[in-house]
Each structure stands twice: as C-alpha cells, then as structure tokens.
Amino acid sequence: MRRFSLSARLTGTFVVITAVCFSVAGFLLYEALSKRIYSQDETNLVLSVRHLRRFVAELESPDDLVLHQDRLVAGILGDTANALRVARTDGRALFEYNPSKFPLPSQSAVPAHQRITVLDIRSWRGPDNTDIRGVSAIATLKDGTPVSITVARSLADRAALLSRYRRDTAMALLSGMLAAVLLSYVLVRRALRPLRAMADSAAAITAQRLSTRMPLEDAPTELHVLAVALNDMLRRLEEGFDRVWQFTVDLAHDLRTPIGNLRGANEVALARPREAAEYEALLGSNIEECDRVSRTIESVLFLARAESPQYALQRVVIDANQELQRIADYFEGISSDAGVMIHIDAQATVFADRDLFRRAVSNLLSNALRYTAPGKTIDVLARKTEYGVSLSVENPGPGIEPAHLDKLFDRFYRVDRSRSNSATSTGLGLSIVKSIMELHGGDVVAQSELNQTTRFTLLFPRVSIPE
Ligand SMILES: Nc1ncnc2c1ncn2[C@@H]1O[C@H](COP(=O)(O)OP(=O)(O)OP(=O)(O)O)[C@@H](O)[C@H]1O
Ligand SMILES: [Mg+2]
Numbered sequence: 001m002r003r004f005s006l007s008a009r010l011t012g013t014f015v016v017i018t019a020v021c022f023s024v025a026g027f028l029l030y031e032a033l034s035k036r037i038y039s040q041d042e043t044n045l046v047l048s049v050r051h052l053r054r055f056v057a058e059l060e061s062p063d064d065l066v067l068h069q070d071r072l073v074a075g076i077l078g079d080t081a082n083a084l085r086v087a088r089t090d091g092r093a094l095f096e097y098n099p100s101k102f103p104l105p106s107q108s109a110v111p112a113h114q115r116i117t118v119l120d121i122r123s124w125r126g127p128d129n130t131d132i133r134g135v136s137a138i139a140t141l142k143d144g145t146p147v148s149i150t151v152a153r154s155l156a157d158r159a160a161l162l163s164r165y166r167r168d169t170a171m172a173l174l175s176g177m178l179a180a181v182l183l184s185y186v187l188v189r190r191a192l193r194p195l196r197a198m199a200d201s202a203a204a205i206t207a208q209r210l211s212t213r214m215p216l217e218d219a220p221t222e223l224h225v226l227a228v229a230l231n232d233m234l235r236r237l238e239e240g241f242d243r244v245w246q247f248t249v250d251l252a253h254d255l256r257t258p259i260g261n262l263r264g265a266n267e268v269a270l271a272r273p274r275e276a277a278e279y280e281a282l283l284g285s286n287i288e289e290c291d292r293v294s295r296t297i298e299s300v301l302f303l304a305r306a307e308s309p310q311y312a313l314q315r316v317v318i319d320a321n322q323e324l325q326r327i328a329d330y331f332e333g334i335s336s337d338a339g340v341m342i343h344i345d346a347q348a349t350v351f352a353d354r355d356l357f358r359r360a361v362s363n364l365l366s367n368a369l370r371y372t373a374p375g376k377t378i379d380v381l382a383r384k385t386e387y388g389v390s391l392s393v394e395n396p397g398p399g400i401e402p403a404h405l406d407k408l409f410d411r412f413y414r415v416d417r418s419r420s421n422s423a424t425s426t427g428l429g430l431s432i433v434k435s436i437m438e439l440h441g442g443d444v445v446a447q448s449e450l451n452q453t454t455r456f457t458l459l460f461p462r463v464s465i466p467e
C-alpha cells in the first residue's frame with residue numbers, strides 16, 4: 001500500500017473539508033437566491049395585473065386604451081423583459097407592448113371580480129427555450145366591454161444572472177480549494193516541525209550517545225506525551241547499558257584477581273627449585289583459584305540464561321520441610337565445622353523449579369553461615385501466607401547497614417570488599433537469588449538490625465497448580 005506523508009494526508013483532509021463546506025454553502029445560497037428572485041417576479045406580475053385591472057376599469061371605452069398607452073406601459077414599469085397585452089375576450093388585440101417579442105398565447109383569464117394571486121400565474125417557453133411566466137385577468141371598461149389583460153415576463157435575464165452566479169461560485173470554490181491546499185500545507189508543515197526535530201534527535205542516538213533526549217520545549221501536547229515516553233525509554237536504556245558496562249568492568253576485575261594470583265604464585269614458585277611438598281601446596285592453591293574463576297563464570301552464565309525470555313522453569317510441587325532438610329544435610333559439614341546450628345521450621349508446599357529453589361536457599365544459607373558466630377543458630381522458616389509462601393533465612397550476626405540493603409542484590413556487590421574478597425566470595429550470590437525469584441514471579445527482601453539479626457525472605461507468589 002502506498003504510504004502518504006502526514007502533511008499530505010492532513011492537507012488532503014483540509015481540502016476535502018473546504019470543498020464540502022464551499023459546495024454546501026454555495027448550493028444553499030444559490031437556492032435561496034433563485035427562490036427569492038422568482039417569487040419577487042411573481043409578486044410583481046400579480047401586482048401589475050391588479051393595478052392595470054383597476055386602471056382599465058376607469059376607462060370609458062376601448063379607444064381610451066390607446067390614448068392612455070403610456071400609463072398602461074408605466075403599469076408594468078417599462079421593463080423590457082415584461083410584455084403587456086390588452087385584448088377583447090375573443091382574442092383580438094386592442095393594445096400590445098412586447099419589446100422582447102416573445103409569444104403571448106391566449107390563456108384562461110381570472111374573471112373580473114375574482115382576486116388575482118400567484119396561483120393564477122402560468123408558464124410557457126419562449127425562443128431559445130427561455131422560461132416565460134404570465135398572468136391574465138378580465139377587466140370591464142366603463143361602457144361594459146370586457147377585456148383581458150395579460151402581463152408576462154421573460155426569465156431569460158434571471159437565468160443568465162443565476163448562471164453567472166453558478167460560475168462565480170465554482171470559481172470561489174476552486175480558489176478556496178487552492179488556498180486550502182497552500183495554507184494547510186504550509187501550516188501543517190510548520191505544526192509538524194517538532195516531530196521532525198524529534199526524528200533528528202532519534203537519528204542521532206547511538207549506543208555511545210544514549211544521553212541524547214527528545215526536545216520538549218516546542219512540542220505540542222500530543223507530541224509532548226510521546227517525547228516524555230521516549231525520553232523515559234532512553235533513560236531506561238541508558239541505565240541498562242550502564243549496568244551492562246559496569247557488569248563487564250566488574251567481571252573483568254573479578255577475573256583479573258584470581259588470574260593475577262595464579263600467575264604471581266607460579267612465578268614465585270618457579271624463581272628457584274622447590275621441594276615436592278611446596279609444589280603440591282602451589283597446585284592446591286592453583287586449583288582453588290581455578291575453582292573461583294569457574295564459579296564466577298558459571299554464575300555469570302546462569303544470570304545471563306535466567307534473563308533470557310526463553311528460560312523455561314520446570315516447576316514441581318516441593319514439600320518445603322523435606323527439601324530444606326535435604327539442603328541442611330548438604331551444609332552439615334560446613335555448619336558443624338563452624339559450630340553453627342541450622343534450625344528448620346517449615347509448613348508449606350512451594351510450586352517451583354527444584355534446582356533453582358535449592359540454589360536460592362543454598363546461597364542464603366552459605367551467606368548466613370559465613371556471618372554467624374560459633375554456637376549460634378540459623379533459623380529457616382517457611383509459612384503459607386496471603387501472598388503465597390514466604391521462606392526466610394535468619395541469622396544472628398554483625399548485620400548490614402541500611403545504606404547497603406538496597407544494593408545487596410546488585411551483581412558483584414559486597415558490603416566489605418576487602419574482607420569478603422576471598423576465594424569464596426564472588427558477590428553474585430544474592431543477584432542469583434533475585435533472578436531466581438523474578439523467574440518465579442516472586443521477590444526477595446532483606447532486613448537487618450546491626451549487631452543483631454539479618455533476615456532474607458523469599459516470597460513465592462500463590463500459583464494455581466496444574467492437575
Ligand atoms: N547474612 C548476612 N549477614 C551479613 N552480610 C551479608 C549476609 N548475606 C549477605 N551479606 C552481604 O551481602 C554481600 C553480597 O552477598 P552475595 O551472596 O551476593 O555475595 P557473596 O556472598 O559476597 O559472594 P558469593 O555468594 O558469590 O560467594 C556479601 O558480600 C555480604 O557483604
Ligand atoms: Mg553469597
């Protein structure tokens with residue numbers, strides 16, 4: 001389908017509107033004018049015949065008609081479009097005034113004492129098919145002679161006037177349309193200038209120049225809404241790009257540390273010959289660094305996959321108590337080494353992806369274990385709530401300052417970088433928890449009181465479980 005520009009469409013619309021308005025107005029004015037002219041002419045005909053009948057009735061005999069022909073002609077106002085004939089009732093003419101020489105056929109006349117009205121007007125055709133209207137009436141002279149008076153008018157001049165009027169209206173219509181084309185094109189182009197400015201701004205946007213914004217100053221209301229929406233979108237894109245950029249920088253930084261460690265330790269070891277035990281220790285620490293790198297890579301890959309729209313959850317019904325016990329068993333070794341107890345109180349079933357559920361809870365537990373002092377207990381609680389299921393992991397410990405709480409779920413975010421930058425910390429654990437909860441349509445919330453307790457709560461929304 002052919003695409004017309006907005007200017008062309010709007011201009012076309014204005015031209016059609018102008019044409020319709022001009023045509024309707026022109027037609028109505030034409031109708032009113034022609035009706036007025038014809039009714040005026042008909043009234044004049046009736047008035048003339050009435051006047052002439054009164055005048056003729058005062059004459060003595062037919063001879064007086066010729067004597068008073070000037071006054072007779074004055075009775076029809078001497079208009080050359082008019083004709084007058086006074087005849088005997090047998091049709092013989094006594095007096096005739098007909099400068100335009102159009103036919104005056106004898107016709108039924110209004111009887112002497114009957115009032116003449118426009119309904120008595122007859123019409124017929126003259127030369128060149130012109131329209132002629134006339135009326136006849138009987139008058140009685142003083143000597144008792146009845147005569148018929150006929151007054152007629154050719155409407156040729158009226159037809160010419162109206163045809164001129166039609167031509168002028170058509171010209172006005174054409175000029176109006178031309179003016180509408182020009183004016184609307186200029187005005188529409190001017191009105192659309194802010195749109196072009198927005199298109200120019202949009203064309204200038206690249207991944208490196210996401211700080212560009214749509215101009216808002218001259219934008220009319222409708223475009224203002226669009227520009228604001230586009231600017232919001234650009235802001236979100238810019239934030240997204242910034243996050244990706246920051247993520248790349250953090251990732252590079254986090255991979256550089258273990259690789260630097262690896263290289264440094266190996267260089268030092270190679271500087272001189274060493275005992276087998278030293279080489280063994282070196283290889284052991286190399287493996288630890290490699291583990292850290294592969295953990296980071298695995299976490300990053302998981303986060304990337306979890307963000308892809310195609311990620312398919314394999315939800316199953318999970319008995320929270322059973323599953324949590326299993327996870328706690330898995331942590332048994334670490335917790336007993338740390339002298340920390342894990343207490344589970346769970347009465348709920350969760351409809352979730354089993355692997356992801358384990359992963360989320362494990363991440364929270366491993367954090368809690370890291371910050372819980374020996375002899376203390378970590379409480380894991382799962383309950384059915386109005387919202388769905390809430391599962392919290394709470395541990396006594398140093399707590400987290402309120403300023404950090406919001407940022408904990410950002411990738412690579414660690415409260416104390418120097419302290420937690422050990423081989424066990426990648427700073428991705430909580431962002432993975434957040435991704436998992438988002439995949440389940442739920443959320444994760446952090447609460448902490450300094451030097452008291454820290455609690456992370458997973459909120460699984462209520463979902464209808466398929467049969
Ligand atoms: N229970 C907790 N008590 C105090 N601080 C915590 C607790 N859980 C997490 N944090 C803080 O939140 C930060 C981010 O945690 P996250 O799990 O994302 O990363 P990490 O534990 O440092 O690394 P990873 O989980 O990848 O090994 C931690 O570095 C720590 O500072
Ligand atoms: Mg962690």
